[in-house]
Amino acid sequence: MKKRNLTFYLFIIPVLLWLMLLIVFPHVDLFLSSFQFENDDGVTVLSFNNYLSFFEDSIYWLTFLRTALYSISITVLAFVVTFPVAFYLTKVVSRKYSSFFVLLLLIPIWVGELVTIYGWMILLSDYGVINSFLIYLGIIDTPIVMLYTDFSMIIGLLYMSMLFMIIPVMSALDSLDDSLIEAASDLGASKWTIATKIVVPHAMPGIASGGIMVFMLIIGDYVAPNILGGKSSLWFTEQIYNFFLTTINWSQGAAFGFLLLMLSSAIIWGVLKLTGQKLERVGS
């Protein structure tokens, strides 16, 4: 074995420090504290109660179910909306312009989630840009309620996560040989057949990795559901936030944090199995 020199250690130590101090230790600490439970006498004991309360109290698992269903739907929606865009940018438009368009797509990420959310508030409010415009045109007389509804929450979540679907799908489509599409079309395949038999299967690893990213981003998001979501948009992360900040019950919050991690990982694992994808291929 080759003897490792100083440079090797110089580079490996920051990586290890980063991993241990910022990722491993806090997780271990939270994991341990998630088993601490304060019983009625005010004594802290080791127990599974923090985890059990998730299943015992319907408000918790119902909220999780709702959050998960919304996250899955929005992920599917993100695919439907962005796939044509990704296809257009890689296969139709010339390379010179496509990088410019990708740059445009990046802009919402640069300004940050909170700013884009406030932007949507200005657009969707009762007397906001869209309603005022429609009233001015005489199409409607009373404003359509859009802000603080599920509609505005979905738009907000979709908007901030779309990019994470587009980029992996584009890179997957990039490797698709154009001649395959031409050959299929020469042999008389319809556009729909080409899309479902050639383009989508080829892009599948990209779609899957984009899907994982979008799903994880949405299920773990706090800001968009909280600000755009309106009065019934209790998101699972908000419950975790409440444990940490309102009732100051960190153990319970930690337990729910790990439940979120485990359950969302399980959902991803399940979907990958169902669609026959391999994580190794998706990751590449």
Added chain:
Amino acid sequence: MKKILLVGASALLLTAGTLMAQETLRVLTWKGYAPASLVKAFEAKTGIKVKLTYSNNEEMVAKLIATRGGGFDVAQPSQDRITFVQMKNKIYQPIDYSKVNEGQLVTSMLDSVKKNTKVGNDSFGVPHVYGTTGMIVNKKLAPGANDWSDLWNPKYEGKISYRLKRPILIATALGMGEDPFSLYSDKAAYTKLMKRVEKKLIDSKHLVKNYWTSGDTQVNIIKSGDANVISGWDGKGWTLHETNPDIDFIAPKSGALGWIDTFAIPAKSKNVEGAYKWINFMLEAKNAAVFTNQEGYGTASKDAIKYFDEKIKRNFSRSFSKADIDNIKWYPALPAGFDKIESKILERIKAAK
């Protein structure tokens, strides 16, 4: 390679050294509580560099618990949020009132804060800012709204908003003709009352436009016309009144909720002397008036009223009659365990259809 490391290490030490050289004061406070002009004046007077971190009651406590009372030299929790945390987590240190210039404070407020922040023989707070939670109403679009019960009045359907936190539970109980604070000694009765409050707020949820979540969203939702009858803080209502005379703060008939924000010193404060200097400086009549003239909230500084702008005095007399003032319900210290009852109820309301 070794040389580079050496240079790097010494550079690190050097910057650490210069940071230590200047005395600093790390203040954990609310937005607006430390106006830039006062911070500058304080730095010029004492040579202490002030570092501000903005927060709210919940985050303040969470931050201090996470650091076990370290990381900050002064904090500004509300008076009712000190004892139940202190009993369990010991994140503050007792106030040495001999170091506080008590003469410049409103005596009744100082006594009340001392009483409400007492754990054992020590008290943990010095009053700084007070204000009330009441209603902010667009009087042109929602004439007649003047009580907490209007937050579930079908007349204002779709134009109602409030913050789904503790104060709305208390306010709803008041609007229903109950006195929640008198039940603070009786957990079972309080839980029962809160059940009724929960039902009331869930039943009337369809009337609500949205729950506002911060000072900014509070102002935004009524300014934009999305809501006309909201719960809100007096200072915010009065600032809104300046830009739109139709909007104003109203003291609800069943009683506005009075809060007092304090100065408290975290257990591991590294600059206790500086902290007392800051407290005394901020409560000097002239400085306290600078704050009130800018933010609209009341101050615990006794003689600050001499330096108030005319409009501040007008605000107060416009929103509060003599009877309204006598009817202000001041928050008593929150008993331990009550936050759990309330938090569950708030979540159920938020999750309800």
